Amino acid sequence: MRAITHAAVAAAFLAAAAVPGQADAAAGDEVFAAKGCTDCHYTEGPAREKTIDDQLAKKGPELFYAGSKFQKDWLAAWLAEPVPIRPMKFGSLTEENPGGHPKLEGGDVAAVTDFLMGLTSADVEAGVVKPKKNPKGRQIFTKKMPCSGCHQYTARKAIAGGRSGPSLVEAGLRLNPDWILAYLRKPDVFKPVKSMPVFVGILSDKDMANVAAYIASFKPKK
Amino acid sequence: MMKTLGILATAATLAFLAGGSTAPAAEIEKVFQFYCAQCHGLGGKGDGPNVTKDFPVSPRNFTNAAEMNKLTDADLKNVILDGGPAVSKSPMMPPWGKTLTAEQVDGLVKHVRVLCNCKGKEG
Numbered sequence: 001m002r003a004i005t006h007a008a009v010a011a012a013f014l015a016a017a018a019v020p021g022q023a024d025a026a027a028g029d030e031v032f033a034a035k036g037c038t039d040c041h042y043t044e045g046p047a048r049e050k051t052i053d054d055q056l057a058k059k060g061p062e063l064f065y066a067g068s069k070f071q072k073d074w075l076a077a078w079l080a081e082p083v084p085i086r087p088m089k090f091g092s093l094t095e096e097n098p099g100g101h102p103k104l105e106g107g108d109v110a111a112v113t114d115f116l117m118g119l120t121s122a123d124v125e126a127g128v129v130k131p132k133k134n135p136k137g138r139q140i141f142t143k144k145m146p147c148s149g150c151h152q153y154t155a156r157k158a159i160a161g162g163r164s165g166p167s168l169v170e171a172g173l174r175l176n177p178d179w180i181l182a183y184l185r186k187p188d189v190f191k192p193v194k195s196m197p198v199f200v201g202i203l204s205d206k207d208m209a210n211v212a213a214y215i216a217s218f219k220p221k222k
Numbered sequence: 223m224m225k226t227l228g229i230l231a232t233a234a235t236l237a238f239l240a241g242g243s244t245a246p247a248a249e250i251e252k253v254f255q256f257y258c259a260q261c262h263g264l265g266g267k268g269d270g271p272n273v274t275k276d277f278p279v280s281p282r283n284f285t286n287a288a289e290m291n292k293l294t295d296a297d298l299k300n301v302i303l304d305g306g307p308a309v310s311k312s313p314m315m316p317p318w319g320k321t322l323t324a325e326q327v328d329g330l331v332k333h334v335r336v337l338c339n340c341k342g343k344e345g
Contacts, residue, residue, distance in 0.1 A: 052256045093259050093271050149314050150260060150272055162272030164260035195257055198320040 028115025031108045043119055047192050055193040056091050065121035065190060069179045076113040078174075079104045085174075087152065087163035121182070123189045129177035129212045137214025140207055145199060147211070153218060165196060170218055177216035184208040247336075250329035257318065258330065266337040279312040290338035294345030298331045 032038065040060035042048065047062060049055045066075070082101035089095040104112055141147045142155075150165035159169060171180075183190050185208060187198050199208065245253075255264055261277075263269040266284035273281060284290060293309075300308045302322070306315035318327070335342060 052252050056256075088271055093255070093264065144313055145316055146314055149277070149316070155276075160276045161274075162260070162277065163274065164270065164272050195260055197316045197318055201320050202317055 024111045024114035025118045026115075028108075028111035028113065031104070031112050032115055035102065035104070035108070037102075037112075043116075045121070047188075047190065049191075049193045052193060058091065060090055062191070063116060064119055065124070065179070066116040067118055067120040068124040068182070069176060069190075070116070071174060071176060072113060072117050074174045075116060076109055079112055080109045086166045093164060121179075121189070123186050124176070124179050124182040126178055129181050129209060129216060131172050131177055131216035131219075132213040133217045134210050134214055136207065137210035137212075140203065140211050141214055145197075145203060147215070150196065168215055168218055170220060172216045172219040175216065177212055180215050181209055181212035184212065245325050245329045247329075247333070250326065250333045253322070253326050254330060254333050257322070261314070266334070277314070279314050281315070284334050284337040285339075287338045287340040290334070291340050291342055294343045295331050295335070296345055298334055298342070299327060302327050302330055 032043070040058075041063045043063050043066070045062075045064035047064075049058070080103060082099075082103060084097040084099045084101075086097050089097050141153075147153075147168070148155075148161040150162040152159050152161040152163065152167040152169050153171075154160070154169055159167075161168075184199055184203070185205070187194070187196075187200065203211070254266075258266075259270050261268075261270040261272045261281040262284060263273075263281075268281040268283035270281065282289070297309055301311065301315060303317060303319035305317035306312040308317075322330070
């Protein structure tokens with residue numbers, strides 16, 4: 001019996017060593033809990049919020065689809081050196097975001113990155129949106145259904161746009177283009193109660209894809 | 223028992239007639255503060271956090287009775303449902319018709335009338 005157990009442990013160890021990402025994801029799950037991340041973020045779907053009160057009771061965004069939403073390199077860099085994404089404090093329209101999100105160090109960064117990148121959503125169709133500056137997306141973003149009313153972005157080398165939503169400055173480094181489209185198409189799946197309008201039935205699927213491609217093109221100029 | 227049920231039914235009918243299908247005022251204020259205050263401000267003065275120096279228009283100040291009296295309740299409802307262009311105003315006011323329930327929209331029209339302390343144009 002003992003021999004079997006040892007063999008099983010050795011096999012598991014070898015399997016984990018062969019697929020470091022998986023080993024890191026499991027370790028990352030433990031770090032995530034140990035560091036108290038679960039005090040502000042939940043990582044198991046589906047979305048729990050049903051009312052405005054539910055949404056306002058949250059201290060931070062839900063992360064059960066983090067692996068579909070974020071780009072891995074950006075996430076790892078952010079966990080090591082977090083800077084505010086939202087101009088306003090989460091859930092507030094009156095308090096500025098004070099910053100100060102806890103940092104991760106050393107191996108915890110890669111482990112938690114792997115854990116979060118493993119949290120994917122079947123509602124995000126992969127390989128649909130390619131980042132592209134396009135006039136239709138730009139027109140919707142800035143004028144027709146102005147995302148810019150609530151989201152910051154870079155216009156003529158300066159930051160412009162509203163401050164109630166998360167900033168989209170350099171969003172092309174942070175967000176998965178396919179997730180942006182899925183978020184517009186299926187608002188109930190990702191964040192059923194949010195202060196952003198539902199555009200399903202208002203913007204066509206093609207319009208949404210153009211906007212997603214446009215937002216995904218927000219990257220620093222080389 | 224039947225008498226009690228009858229009284230309850232009458233009370234429910236009266237409550238329905240008095241309040242229509244509008245949600246309670248406290249609930250509507252929460253809706254206003256969650257969605258509308260981003261641009262219109264918590265007090266409805268048009269001074270929400272989105273109104274920065276490069277915001278291309280001035281969101282409606284709901285406490286300005288003179289301006290608010292130029293609009294009918296139907297105008298308010300249309301602009302909430304279909305956005306600014308529905309009343310020849312800016313698209314910076316987005317359409318909320320796919321986000322809010324009909325009950326919430328009706329409640330918001332009433333809430334705006336409380337903020338302006340005005341009845342609006344007949345229409």
